[in-house]
Amino acid sequence: MRIMSRLLLSLTMLATLSGCGFQLRGDYQLPPNLDSMALHSKVSKELASQMEQRLVHSGINVVESGNSYQLALLSDKLERRTLSLFESGQVAEYELLYQVNYQLLKDDQVLVERTAEVARDYQDDPNFALAKTREREMLVNEMRAEASRIILQQIVSELSQ
Template structure:
């Protein structure tokens, strides 16, 4: 029994190494990792200071090892958030006219410029939509839930912006 134990560990180690090599060879990356070509580093983010999308982009870029600069003059790429808006509209009402659900929208418009002002990515828009139920109870909890949905929108928008950027820069 003691002789088969080292063999099975060796077999598992070999299988694990083969699986890791296969994943590395096919280009697999963990979600959230950002590929910005080295010649486009550092990146400057141009957006309002309180922008939720800017915060989410900073988190994604710094977590992936992409250099972000505060000085536009030393940036090789400028990622600009041109517009950001939150809106809602009534999606459903009951027979008494009471609102049962809202449709929440989060719109973001962005583009990217090279160091000489050349356009790397043309202006593009994202419009994220989610339905939000509005029962009569737990009003404070619903406001918190709505705020969390908008935070999720900002994170999702940042992820989609970087995906579109990655595709455009290929």
């Protein structure tokens, strides 16, 4: 009896979740014509690698060329702005801004030309310079992953219209 009630509860929860349209984050409904894409990059290898992994994970075949869509990563830029200072005048907090300019092409015609932006706050402490440098590197890698997610989300949104 106890097993039956647990099974019934599990089925009810599953039906409720599927009925409300719940989807895992990063799980996109790809348009039917977006089965393959060529990736051309003039930016950092790290961002190109993140973008390729994101495409493959989403079910898009990354090809060298052909009649498929072409994603051109044109430029990326990391800026650092001061947000606050310590009483001594040293920087206490930075804002990191990461921008990626890209184009989506089909048959050498530009379909989408946009910029993806990611911003993060970063607290600095000169007493822990080595640890803070490593933390900043990890934060920049996270920002690249977020930028690749935003790019794919914008492309899927544009092609689904």
